[in-house]
Amino acid sequence: MEKAINKHFCIQPFINVSTRVGGQNNVCANINLQDSNIRNESPVDFFRSDNVNNFKTSLLRGEQRAECKLCAYQEKKSGHSHRTESNEYYNIKNNQSNEYYEKMVQRLRISNLKNPLYFDFNVSNLCNQKCLTCTESLSSLLHAENKELGVSEDKNANYTTLDKSKLRALESAITDDLLFLHLVGGEILLVPEVKEILTKVDRERAGRITLKIQTNGTIIPDREWKNIIKKFKSTEITIGIPAFGEDINYIGYPADWKKILATIDHFKQHNINFVIGTVVSNLNIMILDKLFNWIQKNRYQNYFYLLYHPPIFRPTNLPKNLLQIAKERLQKVKMKFENKDSNKFLSDLIRLCDNPNKNSDWKGFCREIQMRDSYRKNSITDIIPEIKEYMNAK
Numbered sequence: 001m002e003k004a005i006n007k008h009f010c011i012q013p014f015i016n017v018s019t020r021v022g023g024q025n026n027v028c029a030n031i032n033l034q035d036s037n038i039r040n041e042s043p044v045d046f047f048r049s050d051n052v053n054n055f056k057t058s059l060l061r062g063e064q065r066a067e068c069k070l071c072a073y074q075e076k077k078s079g080h081s082h083r084t085e086s087n088e089y090y091n092i093k094n095n096q097s098n099e100y101y102e103k104m105v106q107r108l109r110i111s112n113l114k115n116p117l118y119f120d121f122n123v124s125n126l127c128n129q130k131c132l133t134c135t136e137s138l139s140s141l142l143h144a145e146n147k148e149l150g151v152s153e154d155k156n157a158n159y160t161t162l163d164k165s166k167l168r169a170l171e172s173a174i175t176d177d178l179l180f181l182h183l184v185g186g187e188i189l190l191v192p193e194v195k196e197i198l199t200k201v202d203r204e205r206a207g208r209i210t211l212k213i214q215t216n217g218t219i220i221p222d223r224e225w226k227n228i229i230k231k232f233k234s235t236e237i238t239i240g241i242p243a244f245g246e247d248i249n250y251i252g253y254p255a256d257w258k259k260i261l262a263t264i265d266h267f268k269q270h271n272i273n274f275v276i277g278t279v280v281s282n283l284n285i286m287i288l289d290k291l292f293n294w295i296q297k298n299r300y301q302n303y304f305y306l307l308y309h310p311p312i313f314r315p316t317n318l319p320k321n322l323l324q325i326a327k328e329r330l331q332k333v334k335m336k337f338e339n340k341d342s343n344k345f346l347s348d349l350i351r352l353c354d355n356p357n358k359n360s361d362w363k364g365f366c367r368e369i370q371m372r373d374s375y376r377k378n379s380i381t382d383i384i385p386e387i388k389e390y391m392n393a394k
């Protein structure tokens with residue numbers, strides 16, 4: 001009898017804890033459940049909890065978890081997801097039998113780890129930008145704008161301050177077993193408390209940890225940050241760039257392309273590794289060709305992934321004709337990314353343009369853009385003139 005194929009195994013709960021800006025502990029960055037919070041359970045205690053053990057057991061049995069809907073969406077749309085990529089990163093094949101995965105977790109000695117190997121920490125929402133596709137829990141400026149517009153989901157929330165429980169959670173997760181520390185903001189390079197904690201990590205321990213930081217590229221690291229970057233085993237900096245040139249000022253408002261170029265130059269001069277990360281949405285899918293050409297010309301490492309939330313900004317929430325324009329432009333981009341996976345993702349993205357979102361919310365998108373444009377005194381037609389006739393934009 002043929003062995004049943006396990007299509008849902010994922011390594012994340014075996015090795016990782018992701019802590020959200022509100023303190024919620026989850027097994028990965030693609031899940032946002034409220035059940036565990038650093039205010040009553042440390043990230044390490046969460047990692048050892050019965051809930052996480054049950055999660056791991058069900059994945060080894062090949063069961064699909066309801067919590068994993070974002071990966072399911074990404075796999076349906078593009079054939080890959082955070083799950084498939086995480087498995088591949090650890091040389092675990094996808095779509096194998098339950099027995100194969102049992103063997104792999106034994107071989108990698110991850111079946112019952114005491115501490116996570118990977119800690120993914122959403123520090124605070126302190127940020128100097130309010131990207132349209134961001135959320136108020138990740139950008140203090142967007143939170144302030146939402147409050148002024150009367151559309152805040154939680155006007156009393158304070159995602160900016162790092163209280164004691166957050167600082168303790170970060171310190172306690174930096175154990176001797178930790179191999180990767182991934183810090184997400186807001187804009188991490190603006191947060192002094194994080195700099196302080198990382199400065200205090202002793203050299204020996206830091207020498208075993210790969211530090212991953214996400215930045216919007218508008219802040220050049222100061223001397224203390226440079227010392228931190230040198231102290232860790234290695235540092236991977238992702239610069240989030242959604243568009244090329246002046247177009248970035250609309251999507252990543254108020255981003256400054258010249259500052260981003262200055263930061264990149266600085267990284268190059270100081271041999272600081274960086275990669276360009278791009279979230280693909282309906283705001284940039286029609287102009288990504290310019291960004292991709294620039295990335296290829298400069299031979300930068302890059303990756304990109306599809307936006308899922310908020311749904312109004314999903315890449316296929318666009319009229320069919322506009323998606324066809326996006327497709328034609330993307331077809332002209334060479335398959336010459338330094339990161340070979342990006343070549344494959346580009347083909348997937350081109351195919352995606354033929355599949356408009358059945359549950360699209362075009363009216364919701366238009367309402368949102370009209371509200372933001374009128375508040376920010378700019379216009380989406382500055383970056384996508386073709387959109388005008390579909391949404392009565394200025």
Ligand code: SF4
Binds near residue numbers: 011027030068083
């Ligand atoms: S399948 Fe996706 S959502 Fe589920 S644990 Fe893995 S990475 Fe997270």
